[in-house]
Amino acid sequence: MTSASSWLADLFSRPRRAALLSVPVLALLGAGPARADLRMCNMTGSRIGIALGYRDSGGWVTEGWWNLSAKGCETLLKGALAARYYYVFAVDYDRGGEWSGRSLMCTRDREFTIRGVEDCLARGYDRNGFFEVDTGEQKSWTIQLTDPGRAGP
Numbered sequence: 056m057t058s059a060s061s062w063l064a065d066l067f068s069r070p071r072r073a074a075l076l077s078v079p080v081l082a083l084l085g086a087g088p089a090r091a092d093l094r095m096c097n098m099t100g101s102r103i104g105i106a107l108g109y110r111d112s113g114g115w116v117t118e119g120w121w122n123l124s125a126k127g128c129e130t131l132l133k134g135a136l137a138a139r140y141y142y143v144f145a146v147d148y149d150r151g152g153e154w155s156g157r158s159l160m161c162t163r164d165r166e167f168t169i170r171g172v173e174d175c176l177a178r179g180y181d182r183n184g185f186f187e188v189d190t191g192e193q194k195s196w197t198i199q200l201t202d203p204g205r206a207g208p
Contacts, residue, residue: 093132097123101149108142142185156186
């Protein structure tokens with residue numbers, strides 16, 4: 056495992072807005088009891104693309120892309136959540152950059168559902184770092200993605 060300082064140096068050396076991810080970029084809120092879904096709200100002024108990773112009964116799955124308009128919300132998964140942890144990778148279509156993390160998973164440029172997170176490149180996929188969302192075993196959850204330096208509404 057790398058030290059925090061070398062990880063931060065590596066993260067800031069890339070041309071990514073994702074380097075500013077961390078606590079101020081995301082506000083994670085439990086959704087109300089009326090719906091049991093995993094939702095994503097884009098609190099930025101840009102259009103963004105979302106890829107989602109999670110574990111189901113068959114193993115790891117990544118899916119994408121959901122396209123969210125500025126200030127828009129989208130249901131990513133319908134029904135009661137089956138897992139505690141979900142993983143998100145997002146790109147800013149208008150200003151460039153991305154929100155990412157250290158959990159490496161497979162993606163591709165167009166719509167996808169990919170089983171497994173191993174050997175992404177050898178299987179012809181891209182590999183991106185996803186950030187972890189801990190839902191605390193709630194049955195529904197809303198993730199609010201915000202601009203860097205802004206803690207959310």
